Amino acid sequence: xxxxxxxxxxxxxxxxxAKEIVSSSVTTLDVHDIARICRTFAIDSFxxxxxxxxxxxxxxxxxxxxxxxxxxxxxxTRKEALLLTRIKNSLQDVVEDIRDxxxxxxxTVITAAKSYPxxxxxxxxxxxxxxxEPTLLVFGTGxxxxxxxxxxxDFVLSPIEGRSDFNHLPVRAAIAIIADRLLGNR
Amino acid sequence: xxxxxxxxxxxxxxxxxAKEIVSSSVTTLDVHDIARICRTFAIDSFxxxxxxxxxxxxxxxxxxxxxxxxxxxxxxTRKEALLLTRIKNSLQDVVEDIRDxxxxxxxTVITAAKSYPxxxxxxxxxxxxxxxEPTLLVFGTGxxxxxxxxxxxDFVLSPIEGRSDFNHLPVRAAIAIIADRLLGNR
Numbered sequence: 001x002x003x004x005x006x007x008x009x010x011x012x013x014x015x016x017x018a019k020e021i022v023s024s025s026v027t028t029l030d031v032h033d034i035a036r037i038c039r040t041f042a043i044d045s046f047x048x049x050x051x052x053x054x055x056x057x058x059x060x061x062x063x064x065x066x067x068x069x070x071x072x073x074x075x076x077t078r079k080e081a082l083l084l085t086r087i088k089n090s091l092q093d094v095v096e097d098i099r100d101x102x103x104x105x106x107x108t109v110i111t112a113a114k115s116y117p118x119x120x121x122x123x124x125x126x127x128x129x130x131x132x133e134p135t136l137l138v139f140g141t142g143x144x145x146x147x148x149x150x151x152x153x154d155f156v157l158s159p160i161e162g163r164s165d166f167n168h169l170p171v172r173a174a175i176a177i178i179a180d181r182l183l184g185n186r
Numbered sequence: 187x188x189x190x191x192x193x194x195x196x197x198x199x200x201x202x203x204a205k206e207i208v209s210s211s212v213t214t215l216d217v218h219d220i221a222r223i224c225r226t227f228a229i230d231s232f233x234x235x236x237x238x239x240x241x242x243x244x245x246x247x248x249x250x251x252x253x254x255x256x257x258x259x260x261x262x263t264r265k266e267a268l269l270l271t272r273i274k275n276s277l278q279d280v281v282e283d284i285r286d287x288x289x290x291x292x293x294t295v296i297t298a299a300k301s302y303p304x305x306x307x308x309x310x311x312x313x314x315x316x317x318x319e320p321t322l323l324v325f326g327t328g329x330x331x332x333x334x335x336x337x338x339x340d341f342v343l344s345p346i347e348g349r350s351d352f353n354h355l356p357v358r359a360a361i362a363i364i365a366d367r368l369l370g371n372r
Contacts, residue, residue: 003349029215033356040348040355077354122372161371162226163189168263169226169362170219176359177366185347186308186367 003042005129005183006106007137008094009034009171011050013146024142026055031062033172035081041179043137046084047094056087091138091149098134106134107154110145111178113167116156122181125157129182137178139171189228191315191369192292193323194280195220195357197236199332210328212241217248219358221267227369229323232270233280242273277324277335284320292320293340296331297364299353302342308367311343315368323364325357 009030012023031048038046048059063085065071066078088094099105109125120128129135138149150156160169160177169177180186195216198209217234224232234245249271251257252264274280285291295311306314315321324335336342346355346363355363366372 033359036352036354036356037359039352040346040350042349077352080352081354160226160366162365163228163369163371164226166222166225166263166266168222168267170222170358172356172358173219173223173362176355176362177370179348180346180363180366181372183349184363185349 003044003183004102004132004134005043005137006045006047006094006098006134007034007038007043007175008047008049008091008139010091010138010140010145010149011048011052011055011142012090013149014140014142015144015146016142019143021146022142023050023052026050026059027141028058028062030141030172031059031085032078032081034175035085036077037176037179038084039081041183043179043183044084045086045098047086047088047097049088049091049094051089059085059087094136098136102134104134106136108136108138108152109155109157110138110150110153111157111159111174112150113159116150118153118156120155120157122157125155126182139175141171189230189369190288190318190320191229191323192231192233192280192284192320193220193224193229193361194233194235194277194325196277196324196326196331196335197234197238197241197328198276199335200326200328201330201332202328205329207332208328209236209238212236212245213327214244214248216327216358217245217271218264218267220361221271223358223362223365224270225267227365229365229369230270231272231284233272233274233283235274235277235280237275245271245273280322284322288320290320292322294322294324294338295341295343296324296336296339297343297345297360298336299345302336304339304342306341306343308343311341312368325361327357
Protein backbone atom coordinates (compact mmCIF):
# COMPACT_ATOMS: atom_id res chain seq x y z
CA UNK A 1 0.00 0.00 0.00
CA UNK A 2 1.30 3.45 -0.94
CA UNK A 3 0.41 6.30 1.37
CA UNK A 4 2.52 9.19 0.04
CA UNK A 5 3.59 9.85 3.62
CA UNK A 6 7.31 9.97 4.31
CA UNK A 7 9.39 10.29 7.46
CA UNK A 8 12.80 11.85 8.07
CA UNK A 9 15.01 11.32 11.11
CA UNK A 10 17.36 14.29 11.18
CA UNK A 11 20.87 14.14 12.72
CA UNK A 12 21.90 17.61 11.47
CA UNK A 13 21.17 20.40 12.24
CA UNK A 14 20.10 19.54 15.79
CA UNK A 15 20.98 20.88 19.23
CA UNK A 16 23.19 19.17 21.75
CA UNK A 17 22.72 19.39 25.51
CA ALA A 18 24.53 22.77 25.59
CA LYS A 19 22.16 24.13 22.87
CA GLU A 20 24.93 24.19 20.27
CA ILE A 21 24.10 23.13 16.71
CA VAL A 22 25.72 19.77 16.01
CA SER A 23 25.49 16.60 13.96
CA SER A 24 24.32 13.81 16.28
CA SER A 25 25.41 10.20 15.90
CA VAL A 26 23.14 7.67 14.27
CA THR A 27 21.73 5.16 16.77
CA THR A 28 21.58 1.88 14.87
CA LEU A 29 18.58 0.75 16.85
CA ASP A 30 16.69 3.85 15.71
CA VAL A 31 17.08 2.69 12.15
CA HIS A 32 15.52 -0.71 12.87
CA ASP A 33 12.78 0.56 15.15
CA ILE A 34 11.69 3.42 12.96
CA ALA A 35 11.79 1.30 9.79
CA ARG A 36 9.43 -1.17 11.51
CA ILE A 37 7.13 1.61 12.67
CA CYS A 38 7.04 3.06 9.14
CA ARG A 39 6.27 -0.35 7.64
CA THR A 40 3.51 -0.97 10.19
CA PHE A 41 1.80 2.34 9.48
CA ALA A 42 2.33 2.17 5.70
CA ILE A 43 4.67 5.17 5.64
CA ASP A 44 6.21 5.11 2.16
CA SER A 45 9.81 5.93 2.88
CA PHE A 46 12.07 6.49 5.85
CA UNK A 47 14.97 8.90 5.37
CA UNK A 48 18.00 8.87 7.65
CA UNK A 49 19.48 12.36 7.33
CA UNK A 50 23.15 12.92 8.14
CA UNK A 51 25.88 14.79 6.24
CA UNK A 52 28.64 12.63 7.77
CA UNK A 53 29.99 10.08 5.29
CA UNK A 54 31.08 7.63 8.00
CA UNK A 55 27.59 7.68 9.48
CA UNK A 56 26.04 7.22 6.04
CA UNK A 57 28.30 4.22 5.50
CA UNK A 58 27.26 2.76 8.85
CA UNK A 59 23.58 3.00 7.94
CA UNK A 60 24.34 1.60 4.48
CA UNK A 61 26.05 -1.41 6.08
CA UNK A 62 23.09 -2.09 8.35
CA UNK A 63 20.73 -1.98 5.40
CA UNK A 64 22.95 -4.19 3.24
CA UNK A 65 23.32 -6.77 5.99
CA UNK A 66 19.59 -7.19 6.38
CA UNK A 67 18.68 -6.81 2.71
CA UNK A 68 21.26 -9.02 1.09
CA UNK A 69 23.48 -10.55 3.77
CA UNK A 70 22.90 -13.38 6.22
CA UNK A 71 20.30 -11.20 7.95
CA UNK A 72 17.89 -11.34 5.02
CA UNK A 73 17.49 -15.07 5.55
CA UNK A 74 17.60 -14.99 9.34
CA UNK A 75 15.00 -12.30 9.81
CA UNK A 76 12.96 -11.43 6.69
CA THR A 77 10.73 -8.95 8.59
CA ARG A 78 13.77 -6.72 9.14
CA LYS A 79 14.43 -6.86 5.43
CA GLU A 80 10.88 -5.92 4.66
CA ALA A 81 11.05 -2.91 6.99
CA LEU A 82 14.49 -1.74 5.88
CA LEU A 83 13.46 -1.75 2.21
CA LEU A 84 11.86 1.62 2.97
CA THR A 85 15.07 3.19 4.25
CA ARG A 86 17.06 5.82 2.35
CA ILE A 87 20.07 7.91 3.35
CA LYS A 88 20.33 11.61 2.55
CA ASN A 89 22.75 14.47 3.27
CA SER A 90 20.17 17.04 4.25
CA LEU A 91 16.50 17.70 4.70
CA GLN A 92 16.61 19.68 1.45
CA ASP A 93 17.85 16.56 -0.35
CA VAL A 94 14.94 14.61 1.13
CA VAL A 95 12.43 17.15 -0.13
CA GLU A 96 14.00 17.03 -3.59
CA ASP A 97 14.00 13.23 -3.63
CA ILE A 98 10.31 13.17 -2.80
CA ARG A 99 9.61 15.80 -5.46
CA ASP A 100 11.51 13.73 -8.01
CA UNK A 101 9.64 10.56 -7.08
CA UNK A 102 6.15 12.01 -6.56
CA UNK A 103 6.14 15.01 -8.86
CA UNK A 104 5.38 17.38 -6.02
CA UNK A 105 7.32 18.71 -3.02
CA UNK A 106 5.93 17.42 0.27
CA UNK A 107 4.31 19.46 2.99
CA THR A 108 6.54 19.24 6.08
CA VAL A 109 5.22 18.41 9.54
CA ILE A 110 7.23 18.70 12.75
CA THR A 111 6.47 18.59 16.46
CA ALA A 112 7.48 21.39 18.77
CA ALA A 113 7.00 22.37 22.39
CA LYS A 114 5.64 25.85 21.71
CA SER A 115 2.69 27.17 19.70
CA TYR A 116 3.41 28.46 16.20
CA PRO A 117 1.27 30.09 13.48
CA UNK A 118 1.34 26.71 11.69
CA UNK A 119 0.19 24.72 14.75
CA UNK A 120 -2.36 22.00 14.02
CA UNK A 121 -4.08 19.33 16.12
CA UNK A 122 -3.59 15.59 15.66
CA UNK A 123 -7.14 14.98 14.47
CA UNK A 124 -6.95 17.76 11.83
CA UNK A 125 -3.60 16.47 10.62
CA UNK A 126 -5.02 12.94 10.47
CA UNK A 127 -7.74 14.18 8.14
CA UNK A 128 -5.26 16.05 5.95
CA UNK A 129 -3.25 12.86 5.54
CA UNK A 130 -6.21 11.10 3.91
CA UNK A 131 -5.75 13.30 0.85
CA UNK A 132 -2.69 11.50 -0.52
CA GLU A 133 -0.67 14.67 -1.07
CA PRO A 134 3.00 14.07 -0.34
CA THR A 135 3.72 14.76 3.32
CA LEU A 136 7.01 14.55 5.20
CA LEU A 137 7.03 13.97 8.96
CA VAL A 138 10.29 15.38 10.32
CA PHE A 139 11.85 14.31 13.63
CA GLY A 140 15.01 15.55 15.28
CA THR A 141 17.53 13.60 17.33
CA GLY A 142 19.80 14.92 20.10
CA UNK A 143 18.16 17.81 21.93
CA UNK A 144 15.85 18.67 19.03
CA UNK A 145 15.65 20.21 15.56
CA UNK A 146 17.42 23.49 14.87
CA UNK A 147 14.79 26.21 15.10
CA UNK A 148 14.82 27.44 11.49
CA UNK A 149 13.50 23.99 10.46
CA UNK A 150 10.56 24.54 12.76
CA UNK A 151 9.95 28.05 11.42
CA UNK A 152 9.92 26.80 7.83
CA UNK A 153 7.65 23.79 8.48
CA ASP A 154 4.19 23.79 6.93
CA PHE A 155 2.58 22.28 10.02
CA VAL A 156 3.57 22.03 13.67
CA LEU A 157 2.08 19.37 15.94
CA SER A 158 2.00 19.76 19.69
CA PRO A 159 4.33 17.57 21.72
CA ILE A 160 2.91 14.39 23.20
CA GLU A 161 1.39 14.97 26.60
CA GLY A 162 1.43 12.03 28.92
CA ARG A 163 0.18 12.36 32.47
CA SER A 164 3.11 14.14 33.99
CA ASP A 165 5.44 17.08 33.51
CA PHE A 166 8.17 14.70 32.34
CA ASN A 167 8.83 15.48 28.68
CA HIS A 168 11.70 13.24 27.66
CA LEU A 169 10.40 10.48 25.45
CA PRO A 170 12.98 8.80 23.22
CA VAL A 171 12.49 9.83 19.59
CA ARG A 172 11.64 6.19 18.75
CA ALA A 173 8.74 6.29 21.22
CA ALA A 174 7.53 9.69 20.03
CA ILE A 175 7.50 8.48 16.43
CA ALA A 176 5.53 5.35 17.38
CA ILE A 177 2.90 7.40 19.21
CA ILE A 178 2.60 10.07 16.52
CA ALA A 179 2.32 7.44 13.75
CA ASP A 180 -0.47 5.79 15.73
CA ARG A 181 -2.27 9.08 16.35
CA LEU A 182 -2.07 10.11 12.70
CA LEU A 183 -2.38 6.77 10.94
CA GLY A 184 -3.36 4.02 13.38
CA ASN A 185 -6.47 1.92 12.93
CA ARG A 186 -8.09 2.17 16.35
CA UNK B 187 1.46 11.68 40.67
CA UNK B 188 0.53 8.11 41.64
CA UNK B 189 -1.60 6.16 39.17
CA UNK B 190 -1.58 2.61 40.63
CA UNK B 191 -0.73 1.38 37.16
CA UNK B 192 2.35 -0.81 36.81
CA UNK B 193 4.17 -2.33 33.87
CA UNK B 194 6.18 -5.54 33.53
CA UNK B 195 8.60 -6.42 30.74
CA UNK B 196 8.89 -10.21 30.79
CA UNK B 197 12.00 -12.08 29.60
CA UNK B 198 10.81 -15.50 30.84
CA UNK B 199 8.72 -17.42 29.92
CA UNK B 200 8.65 -16.21 26.31
CA UNK B 201 8.96 -17.93 22.95
CA UNK B 202 11.96 -17.80 20.67
CA UNK B 203 11.81 -17.84 16.89
CA ALA B 204 11.43 -21.64 16.89
CA LYS B 205 8.47 -21.36 19.33
CA GLU B 206 10.47 -22.89 22.17
CA ILE B 207 10.04 -21.45 25.68
CA VAL B 208 13.18 -19.54 26.62
CA SER B 209 14.57 -16.73 28.72
CA SER B 210 15.36 -13.83 26.40
CA SER B 211 18.25 -11.42 26.97
CA VAL B 212 17.63 -8.01 28.46
CA THR B 213 18.11 -5.22 25.90
CA THR B 214 19.62 -2.35 27.89
CA LEU B 215 17.97 0.20 25.67
CA ASP B 216 14.56 -1.28 26.51
CA VAL B 217 15.20 -0.43 30.15
CA HIS B 218 15.88 3.24 29.38
CA ASP B 219 13.12 3.64 26.80
CA ILE B 220 10.41 1.93 28.80
CA ALA B 221 11.38 3.73 32.03
CA ARG B 222 10.96 7.04 30.17
CA ILE B 223 7.64 5.98 28.70
CA CYS B 224 6.42 4.93 32.17
CA ARG B 225 7.54 8.23 33.70
CA THR B 226 5.85 10.21 30.92
CA PHE B 227 2.52 8.44 31.38
CA ALA B 228 2.70 8.40 35.20
CA ILE B 229 2.96 4.61 35.38
CA ASP B 230 3.94 3.90 38.98
CA SER B 231 6.51 1.19 38.58
CA PHE B 232 8.35 -0.63 35.83
CA UNK B 233 9.36 -4.23 36.52
CA UNK B 234 12.09 -5.95 34.53
CA UNK B 235 11.34 -9.67 34.89
CA UNK B 236 14.14 -12.20 34.42
CA UNK B 237 15.17 -15.21 36.50
CA UNK B 238 18.80 -15.01 35.29
CA UNK B 239 21.11 -13.57 37.95
CA UNK B 240 23.63 -12.22 35.44
CA UNK B 241 20.86 -10.36 33.64
CA UNK B 242 19.50 -9.02 36.91
CA UNK B 243 23.00 -7.77 37.77
CA UNK B 244 23.26 -6.07 34.38
CA UNK B 245 20.01 -4.19 34.94
CA UNK B 246 21.10 -3.36 38.49
CA UNK B 247 24.33 -1.86 37.14
CA UNK B 248 22.48 0.29 34.62
CA UNK B 249 20.19 1.61 37.32
CA UNK B 250 23.06 2.26 39.74
CA UNK B 251 25.06 4.10 37.10
CA UNK B 252 22.26 6.53 36.39
CA UNK B 253 20.95 6.85 39.94
CA UNK B 254 24.17 7.31 41.86
CA UNK B 255 27.09 7.23 39.42
CA UNK B 256 28.41 9.83 37.00
CA UNK B 257 25.22 9.41 35.00
CA UNK B 258 23.03 10.98 37.68
CA UNK B 259 24.83 14.27 37.22
CA UNK B 260 25.24 14.02 33.47
CA UNK B 261 21.62 13.23 32.68
CA UNK B 262 19.17 13.74 35.55
CA THR B 263 16.12 12.87 33.41
CA ARG B 264 17.43 9.30 33.08
CA LYS B 265 17.72 9.16 36.83
CA GLU B 266 14.18 10.38 37.26
CA ALA B 267 12.87 7.72 34.87
CA LEU B 268 14.94 4.85 36.27
CA LEU B 269 13.75 5.54 39.82
CA LEU B 270 10.61 3.63 38.82
CA THR B 271 12.52 0.50 37.78
CA ARG B 272 12.52 -2.75 39.79
CA ILE B 273 13.94 -6.18 39.02
CA LYS B 274 12.01 -9.39 39.75
CA ASN B 275 12.49 -13.12 39.17
CA SER B 276 9.02 -13.85 37.88
CA LEU B 277 5.66 -12.36 37.06
CA GLN B 278 4.34 -13.97 40.25
CA ASP B 279 6.94 -12.03 42.26
CA VAL B 280 5.77 -8.82 40.55
CA VAL B 281 2.16 -9.50 41.51
CA GLU B 282 3.19 -10.17 45.12
CA ASP B 283 5.30 -7.03 45.25
CA ILE B 284 2.37 -4.92 44.08
CA ARG B 285 0.07 -6.65 46.59
CA ASP B 286 2.56 -5.91 49.38
CA UNK B 287 2.86 -2.27 48.35
CA UNK B 288 -0.77 -1.54 47.45
CA UNK B 289 -2.68 -3.97 49.68
CA UNK B 290 -4.33 -5.59 46.68
CA UNK B 291 -3.20 -7.87 43.86
CA UNK B 292 -3.31 -6.11 40.49
CA UNK B 293 -5.53 -7.00 37.57
CA THR B 294 -3.30 -8.14 34.73
CA VAL B 295 -3.59 -6.82 31.18
CA ILE B 296 -1.80 -8.27 28.16
CA THR B 297 -2.01 -7.86 24.40
CA ALA B 298 -2.53 -10.82 22.09
CA ALA B 299 -3.13 -11.47 18.43
CA LYS B 300 -6.27 -13.59 18.89
CA SER B 301 -9.62 -12.97 20.58
CA TYR B 302 -10.07 -14.36 24.10
CA PRO B 303 -12.99 -14.42 26.55
CA UNK B 304 -11.22 -11.61 28.44
CA UNK B 305 -10.77 -9.41 25.35
CA UNK B 306 -11.42 -5.70 25.91
CA UNK B 307 -11.15 -2.60 23.73
CA UNK B 308 -8.71 0.25 24.34
CA UNK B 309 -11.43 2.76 25.20
CA UNK B 310 -13.06 0.43 27.76
CA UNK B 311 -9.69 -0.33 29.32
CA UNK B 312 -8.91 3.39 29.43
CA UNK B 313 -12.06 3.95 31.47
CA UNK B 314 -11.26 1.08 33.83
CA UNK B 315 -7.86 2.63 34.52
CA UNK B 316 -9.50 5.77 35.90
CA UNK B 317 -10.63 3.79 38.95
CA UNK B 318 -7.23 3.63 40.63
CA GLU B 319 -7.37 -0.12 41.28
CA PRO B 320 -3.93 -1.70 40.90
CA THR B 321 -3.38 -2.76 37.31
CA LEU B 322 -0.38 -4.48 35.77
CA LEU B 323 0.32 -4.12 32.05
CA VAL B 324 2.35 -7.15 30.95
CA PHE B 325 4.55 -7.22 27.84
CA GLY B 326 6.64 -10.07 26.48
CA THR B 327 9.99 -9.91 24.72
CA GLY B 328 11.38 -12.35 22.16
CA UNK B 329 8.59 -13.90 20.07
CA UNK B 330 5.92 -13.24 22.71
CA UNK B 331 4.60 -14.31 26.12
CA UNK B 332 4.17 -18.01 26.88
CA UNK B 333 0.50 -18.80 26.32
CA UNK B 334 -0.51 -19.72 29.89
CA UNK B 335 0.23 -16.09 30.88
CA UNK B 336 -2.29 -14.97 28.29
CA UNK B 337 -4.87 -17.51 29.45
CA UNK B 338 -4.54 -16.35 33.07
CA UNK B 339 -4.68 -12.60 32.31
CA ASP B 340 -7.68 -10.62 33.52
CA PHE B 341 -7.88 -8.57 30.33
CA VAL B 342 -6.59 -9.03 26.80
CA LEU B 343 -6.11 -6.04 24.48
CA SER B 344 -6.04 -6.43 20.71
CA PRO B 345 -2.70 -5.98 18.99
CA ILE B 346 -1.97 -2.59 17.47
CA GLU B 347 -3.21 -2.33 13.93
CA GLY B 348 -1.33 0.02 11.72
CA ARG B 349 -2.20 0.35 8.05
CA SER B 350 -0.66 -2.80 6.76
CA ASP B 351 -0.39 -6.53 7.36
CA PHE B 352 3.07 -6.03 8.85
CA ASN B 353 2.81 -6.92 12.53
CA HIS B 354 6.34 -6.66 13.89
CA LEU B 355 6.61 -3.57 16.05
CA PRO B 356 9.46 -3.56 18.55
CA VAL B 357 8.13 -4.04 22.10
CA ARG B 358 9.35 -0.51 22.95
CA ALA B 359 7.16 0.95 20.22
CA ALA B 360 4.15 -1.17 21.20
CA ILE B 361 4.47 -0.04 24.83
CA ALA B 362 4.68 3.62 23.77
CA ILE B 363 1.54 3.34 21.65
CA ILE B 364 -0.46 1.37 24.22
CA ALA B 365 0.52 3.78 27.02
CA ASP B 366 -0.67 6.65 24.84
CA ARG B 367 -3.94 4.91 23.94
CA LEU B 368 -4.70 4.05 27.58
CA LEU B 369 -3.25 7.04 29.41
CA GLY B 370 -2.30 9.80 26.96
CA ASN B 371 -3.74 13.27 27.13
CA ARG B 372 -4.86 13.83 23.54
